[in-house]
Amino acid sequence: MGTLSVDALVIKEVNVGEADKIITLFARNKGKIQASARGARNPRSRLVAATQFLCYSSFVLYKGKELYRVNQCEVIESFYNIRKSIESLSYATYFVDLASEVMKEGYGDNNLLKLLLNTLYVLSNNKKDPMLLKSIYELRLMSLIGYAPNLLACVHCGGSGERMFFNSISGGLVCDNCVEHLNGRSDLAVSEGTLSAMRYILYSKMNRLYSFEVSPRVQKELEAITKDFLLTHIGKEIKSLKYLENIIGKQNY
Incomplete structure (x- = not known):
């Protein structure tokens, strides 16, 4: 044995x-x-x-x-402090369930484990608004499993416009010229502040991932974008996400 x-x-x-x-x-x-x-x-x-x-x-x-x-x-x-709050425990359960959902059996993804552990550490020590923490975790996780969105230019024409949108199905930014031709697909407006935050989440070193703050407007945009992007490519809802939304009283992000 x-x-x-x-x-x-x-x-x-x-x-x-x-x-x-x-x-x-x-x-x-x-x-x-x-x-x-x-x-x-x-x-x-x-x-x-x-x-x-x-x-x-x-x-x-x-x-x-x-x-x-x-x-x-x-x-x-x-991570003892997480257990002191039903809200913190609900966030942690969602983070764990999401990692488990995308994890390949028998494959040791140490980067994913490190992301999860770092996220639980920040949550346990109350070092970040948990809703922002959730968005950071979701976007970085998607990048780690091969779904990094294109945040450099319009995915259709390679250009940029006065206003940029995020299209989860297309996998990244869409300019205001191309967005009119997407046949009703879901497009979310992206402010410059939100775009900067998303780029930071994707490209920063792991030990600096959580060392930034955003305005309430940017945080709200991030919540909508990362959730939509995640669910579009995961292909199904995570049960603990629904429970988390009930706990924090936000049925719609």
Whole structure:
């Protein structure tokens, strides 16, 4: 029976029997892994803390016939503050679910894991308006999985106009001349401030990703654009997004 030592974020937990649970991990270099944590729901178990949802922990796993089994684990970061607020927990759950949705089985996307961990850290420490945090996360995630929008020029003619629009289906900017010929597709106006923010989100280094602020107008535009772009290319709604919208009282962005 092989042994695997790995740092991983717990992205799901399912109770089994009286004291066991099966956890899903987003593991560095390994991607998504399922593991059985025997006795982890027993308050006296040494596995309790590190196998909780949202805990980033160091694991020693044994390879079983069907699942890995947790042998040892130790908390690296618990993101404890997120659990203090139903709103923060709802944001975190959405961030995790979105990453899980786009993650390829058995493929370790360390850049996606780093984005998720950094986002949870910022959320946990109340360092950014969570709605802005959501837009940043959505756009950068889409870029990481191969859906970076064209923010340099009109995707149809390569030019620019006095007013620019964002078209999710076309995958980027559309000038005011071309927007009239898109047969009723959804087009969202983009101000210069919003365009600058989107370019920063796409091209900045990861450790500088959250080091900017925007005006309320720009934030509102970002919310609409990133959500529309995400749902257009993901192809389905994330259930936890609906729940999040209910929690924060915004049914329409």
